[in-house]
């Protein structure tokens with residue numbers, strides 16, 4: 001759908017330069033999704049893997065973030081192999097609703113109520129990033145934290161349109177439950193892509 005070189009704004013790798021490859025197509029249907037224009041895969045042109053890799057390596061950073069849309073609706077085996085052969089780290093942003101394909105250096109799973117994550121994907125996550133939309137989401141976050149591996153990092157991220165009200169609740173929750181960390185969509189505060 002689009003690709004751009006920027007700073008990873010969210011989660012464990014916040015602040016690091018990364019090239020984002022946003023793949024079209026998602027049927028998860030989050031009411032608050034901040035990229036609804038990505039949902040219809042047919043609305044976006046197909047791009048050859050070699051061209052994606054060339055775009056990534058035309059910048060000095062060597063971190064490639066595959067996001068979407070829901071990137072695991074595509075078979076990512078060839079794309080991730082090609083990126084790694086070109087010397088890139090492969091990071092994914094996924095809801096976990098589809099089976100994992102591809103080879104990954106960092107897997108961020110952001111589970112959704114609208115289409116449940118698969119247990120196998122949660123088990124592989126390096127990072128669990130739960131978007132908090134209302135108070136009941138803290139309990140829901142804990143239910144998913146029980147399904148990840150013991151070294152998985154745990155993040156709570158305010159839903160953007162409710163950030164003013166929700167961020168103070170997240171701060172209190174993390175102070176009381178310190179295995180969780182705060183994740184903000186820092187690129188939106190920085191006004192970068």
Ligand SMILES: C[S@@+](CC[C@H](N)C(=O)[O-])C[C@H]1O[C@@H](n2cnc3c(N)ncnc32)[C@H](O)[C@@H]1O
Pocket residue numbers: 026032033034035067068069070071093094095096109110129131157158159160161185
């Ligand atoms: C647009 S999604 C694309 C990748 C994948 N479909 C997913 O949901 O993880 C990228 C990240 O943005 C988060 N996100 C989307 N809309 C958001 C919003 N309104 N506020 C906060 N985070 C949001 C998602 O939870 C996910 O972690």
Ligand SMILES: Nc1nc2[nH]cc(C(=O)O)c2c(=O)[nH]1
Pocket residue numbers: 006007008009010067068093187192193
């Ligand atoms: N800067 C920046 N960081 C991000 N982290 C996850 C994003 C995404 O939409 O997947 C995203 C994004 O869209 N921009």
Ligand code: SF4
Pocket residue numbers: 026027028029030033034035036038068069070095112
């Ligand atoms: S799974 Fe990701 S891309 Fe799909 S609707 Fe939800 S936030 Fe948007």
Ligand SMILES: [Mg+2]
Pocket residue numbers: 034035
């Ligand atoms: Mg985004």
